[in-house]
Amino acid sequence: MTAHPVDSENTSRALASLRGLAVGDALGSQFFVPSNYQALQNGGLPPGVWQWTDDTEMACSVLAVLAAHGRIDQDALAMSFAEHHDFDRGYGPAVNRMLRLIRQEGADWRELAAGLFNGQGSWGNGAAMRVAPLGAWYAGDAEQATHQAEISAYTTHQHREAVVGAMAVAAMAALVADPDGPKDPSALLGAVLDLVPTSAVKAGIRRARDMLDYADVATVAAVLGCGRRTSAHDTVPFALWSAARHLDDYQQAFWTTAKAGGDVDTTCAIVGGIIAARPTGQPPAEWLERTEPLPLWVAAPAEA
Numbered sequence: 001m002t003a004h005p006v007d008s009e010n011t012s013r014a015l016a017s018l019r020g021l022a023v024g025d026a027l028g029s030q031f032f033v034p035s036n037y038q039a040l041q042n043g044g045l046p047p048g049v050w051q052w053t054d055d056t057e058m059a060c061s062v063l064a065v066l067a068a069h070g071r072i073d074q075d076a077l078a079m080s081f082a083e084h085h086d087f088d089r090g091y092g093p094a095v096n097r098m099l100r101l102i103r104q105e106g107a108d109w110r111e112l113a114a115g116l117f118n119g120q121g122s123w124g125n126g127a128a129m130r131v132a133p134l135g136a137w138y139a140g141d142a143e144q145a146t147h148q149a150e151i152s153a154y155t156t157h158q159h160r161e162a163v164v165g166a167m168a169v170a171a172m173a174a175l176v177a178d179p180d181g182p183k184d185p186s187a188l189l190g191a192v193l194d195l196v197p198t199s200a201v202k203a204g205i206r207r208a209r210d211m212l213d214y215a216d217v218a219t220v221a222a223v224l225g226c227g228r229r230t231s232a233h234d235t236v237p238f239a240l241w242s243a244a245r246h247l248d249d250y251q252q253a254f255w256t257t258a259k260a261g262g263d264v265d266t267t268c269a270i271v272g273g274i275i276a277a278r279p280t281g282q283p284p285a286e287w288l289e290r291t292e293p294l295p296l297w298v299a300a301p302a303e304a
């Protein structure tokens with residue numbers, strides 16, 4: 001697969017969001033390395049190159065498909081997920097199996113995704129974790145971002161909660177990336193609520209909005225969940241709460257999100273991708289340097 005020619009503003013915005021997502025994922029996943037844990041709890045950075053996980057690998061496919069097709073093409077997206085699937089990147093067992101069957105046996109993603117969990121589809125946070133760059137791509141058109149996110153979710157996650165989780169993250173990133181979007185955190189979450197259908201995710205976001213003035217992250221995480229069950233409804237409301245409270249401050253957003261515990265690489269990937277959707281929310285340069293580079297096959301920036 002060749003790199004896609006890229007010169008649009010959409011792509012540079014989405015790439016900035018993707019870098020923010022990758023840093024959050026890579027540094028967040030360091031919390032699962034026992035020797036790093038204490039230093040991280042005290043705000044210290046772990047040594048070495050921080051490797052990103054499935055969150056970033058799948059987000060790269062989302063962006064590559066947008067760059068190639070100008071929208072989400074489900075077959076192309078499922079194929080890209082399968083082609084680039086690296087077993088060692090921390091995928092959940094169901095998605096691991098599904099992507100292997102598509103890649104090695106030419107299986108049909110529609111059948112596999114629909115058949116997961118006795119035909120209910122997965123309600124995991126995997127469709128939400130990869131989709132913030134799509135929202136950044138559609139800055140200023142949160143409705144289209146929500147629609148394309150819904151389409152993108154179905155390739156792997158067909159349970160309603162997983163789909164709405166992806167819609168909410170993309171809507172939030174599109175609103176954050178829009179210079180004319182809502183400025184106030186409560187108005188921002190209100191705008192997301194207007195774009196997503198009734199669901200546990202939506203109820204959670206409503207609760208997250210009610211808790212915006214509540215600073216104790218452990219209590220907020222205990223109420224909203226922080227990905228311990230790796231479900232969309234146990235992940236997305238908390239991530240949106242954290243992002244809304246720390247717009248324009250990537251570092252603070254990261255530490256707050258990570259210290260809650262739970263599915264740290266994914267909550268930090270979602271928050272990082274949303275915050276970095278606008279120029280004032282970029283991760284520190286040192287963090288970017290310490291993070292494993294993005295793969296070459298993702299859309300390359302125009303200046304490269």
Ligand SMILES: [Mg+2]
Pocket residue numbers: 053054055089090265266
């Ligand atoms: Mg991960």
